[in-house]
Amino acid sequence: MADVNPFVYSRPLAPEDVLDREPEIRQLLSLAAGGHYVRLYAPRRFGKTSLLGKAFAEAERGGELVPVLVDLYGVLSYADVTIRIERAYAQLKGTIRKTIEAILRTTGLGLSLGAPGISVKLQLEPRTDPLPALHALLDLPQRVAERSGTRVFVALDEFQDIAKVQDFDKLLRSHIQHQGESASYIFCGSEPGMMRELFDVKGRPLYGQAEPLRLGRLPDGEVAAYIAERFARTKRSADLVLDALLATARGHPQRAMLLAHRLWDEVGPGKAADEDDWQNALARTRNQVAAEFDALWRGLEANEQRALRAIALFPEAPYGARALGAVDLKKSGAHYAVRSLLAKGELEEESGRTVFVDPLFELWLNDVQRGREDAPL
Numbered sequence: 001m002a003d004v005n006p007f008v009y010s011r012p013l014a015p016e017d018v019l020d021r022e023p024e025i026r027q028l029l030s031l032a033a034g035g036h037y038v039r040l041y042a043p044r045r046f047g048k049t050s051l052l053g054k055a056f057a058e059a060e061r062g063g064e065l066v067p068v069l070v071d072l073y074g075v076l077s078y079a080d081v082t083i084r085i086e087r088a089y090a091q092l093k094g095t096i097r098k099t100i101e102a103i104l105r106t107t108g109l110g111l112s113l114g115a116p117g118i119s120v121k122l123q124l125e126p127r128t129d130p131l132p133a134l135h136a137l138l139d140l141p142q143r144v145a146e147r148s149g150t151r152v153f154v155a156l157d158e159f160q161d162i163a164k165v166q167d168f169d170k171l172l173r174s175h176i177q178h179q180g181e182s183a184s185y186i187f188c189g190s191e192p193g194m195m196r197e198l199f200d201v202k203g204r205p206l207y208g209q210a211e212p213l214r215l216g217r218l219p220d221g222e223v224a225a226y227i228a229e230r231f232a233r234t235k236r237s238a239d240l241v242l243d244a245l246l247a248t249a250r251g252h253p254q255r256a257m258l259l260a261h262r263l264w265d266e267v268g269p270g271k272a273a274d275e276d277d278w279q280n281a282l283a284r285t286r287n288q289v290a291a292e293f294d295a296l297w298r299g300l301e302a303n304e305q306r307a308l309r310a311i312a313l314f315p316e317a318p319y320g321a322r323a324l325g326a327v328d329l330k331k332s333g334a335h336y337a338v339r340s341l342l343a344k345g346e347l348e349e350e351s352g353r354t355v356f357v358d359p360l361f362e363l364w365l366n367d368v369q370r371g372r373e374d375a376p377l
Contacts, residue, residue, distance in 0.1 A: 086117050240273060241278035
C-alpha cells in the first residue's frame, strides 16, 4: 500500500491535499466570521468543493463556526431541497448534533438527523407538503445560535441549480435576511450565466446580496512544487517533463492532477519520467476524456461549435475574416455564440482574449480538426 498513486482527480481532495487557495480560504473565513454572504464561483472542476472542505475543517478547529455543506446538484423541487438540507445537517457530530436533534423534535414535522427523517417520509408519502419542513430547516441556524451561541456556516454548493425550483431564492431570502447574527452563507456555483442571473439581475431576491469571490487558475509554480513533491515522496521524478505537463494543464486544477496521475502510472519506483512516459500519459489522458468531449460537443448549438473551432484554429484573431470564413460563421453569430459559451463556463476571458476553460477540450478539438488517426470523430 506504500506505492499508491498520490494524485487525486476524480473526487474532492482531503483538506490537507488542497493546493494553494490559502488567500481564498482566509477571505472566506473572515467574511463568515463577520456574518457576510459570499458568492463563490468558478468553472467546473476548479476545486470549489475541495476548498470548502478545507475551509470547513479550519472552521471546525476554531470551534466558533458550525459548518454545514448542502449539495444542491440536480435539485428540481422543494422536496429535493428539503432532503438535501436535512442530509447536510445529518453529517454533524458531537454536542451540536444533539442540540439540533432536540430542536428538530420540537417541530413535530418528522425531521431527524437519523434514518427516519423527512427523506423517508417524502419517499413513503410523495404527496406530503415539504414546505413546513423546509421552513423549519431554514430556521435552524437562528435557533442553533439561540441555544448554543454558535454561528452556523452554511455552504450551498451548485447553487445555480436552484433556478429550476420556482421562487426558492425568494423563500431563502425571507429566512436568511433575519440571520445576520446567527449564520453566514456561501453560495457556490459553476455556471457563470446562471449565477449572474441569480445575483446580478435587479428584481431577483438575492440581487447584490453576496460578496463575489472567483477561483482562478492555479499558478504554475504552485502546481510544479505540488507535483514534484509527490513524485519525490513516492521515489520518482517528473522534472524532465514537468514543463510540458504545466503547459498542457494551463493552471486548470483537475486537469493538472489528471495528467500527473497518468504520468505517475508510467514511471516505476526509482525512475525519472522521460518524453516517452509523458507522451504515453498524454495519449492515455486523451483517450480517457474523448467520450466526455464528444458528448459535450454533440450537445452544443451549431454556431457554438463553429465559434469554438474558430478560437481553436485562430486563437489570436477568432473574429477575423480568415477565422470566420474557415468555419462559415458571421461575426454577429460568433459574438452571440461566444456569449453563450462564456455563460455556460466553456470559455472565459483572460488578458483580453477569449480562451477555453478546459485545455484538454481545446486539445481534443484540435486533434479532431487535424484529423489525427486516434482522435474521436
